[in-house]
Amino acid sequence: MNTMSLTTLERGKTTIDAAALEAFSAQLRGKMLSEGDAAYDEARTVWNATVDRLPGLIVCCVGASDVVSAVNFARENRLLVSVRGGGHNIAGSAVCDGGLMIDLSLMKSVRVDVAGRRAW
Numbered sequence: 001m002n003t004m005s006l007t008t009l010e011r012g013k014t015t016i017d018a019a020a021l022e023a024f025s026a027q028l029r030g031k032m033l034s035e036g037d038a039a040y041d042e043a044r045t046v047w048n049a050t051v052d053r054l055p056g057l058i059v060c061c062v063g064a065s066d067v068v069s070a071v072n073f074a075r076e077n078r079l080l081v082s083v084r085g086g087g088h089n090i091a092g093s094a095v096c097d098g099g100l101m102i103d104l105s106l107m108k109s110v111r112v113d114v115a116g117r118r119a120w
Contacts, residue, residue: 001025004034006056007080007098014077027069030062030106043103044095046084051092055082055101062106064120070102 001021005013025032033040034057043058059070074081080099087094087105095101112119 004056005098006077006100007096008078009080010078011080013098014079016077024069024073028059028061028066030060030066033058033060044101046087046089046092046094048090048092051095053092053095053097055096056098058101058103060103060106067102067104070100074100074102 001018003018004016004021006016008014021032031039033043035054039060040058043060044053044055059066061067061070071081073079080096082094082096082099082101084094084101084103084105110119
């Protein structure tokens, strides 16, 4: 994995080195995609075909721990974040340019603890 330049919350750029990206990737059960990966274009495509944004990094979460890892990584690096659920938002806010897109589309189940009033 190479060093990567990503967009920050302030709309500036920050450089994430290869070691940090590899450490982050190792925490994930899902995939991490960037431009050039075979699944990248499909992962960034949303229902509104006029939206054509290029996230710097896409995390394809398969469980809650992936979401936690992605949010923590984004916070630690002050990254611009977008969250993709079903990809049907008309404004295309599920996809950010240059930042970290957290893709929840592979998460297909919910567990509910009725007594504890929690869901995950």
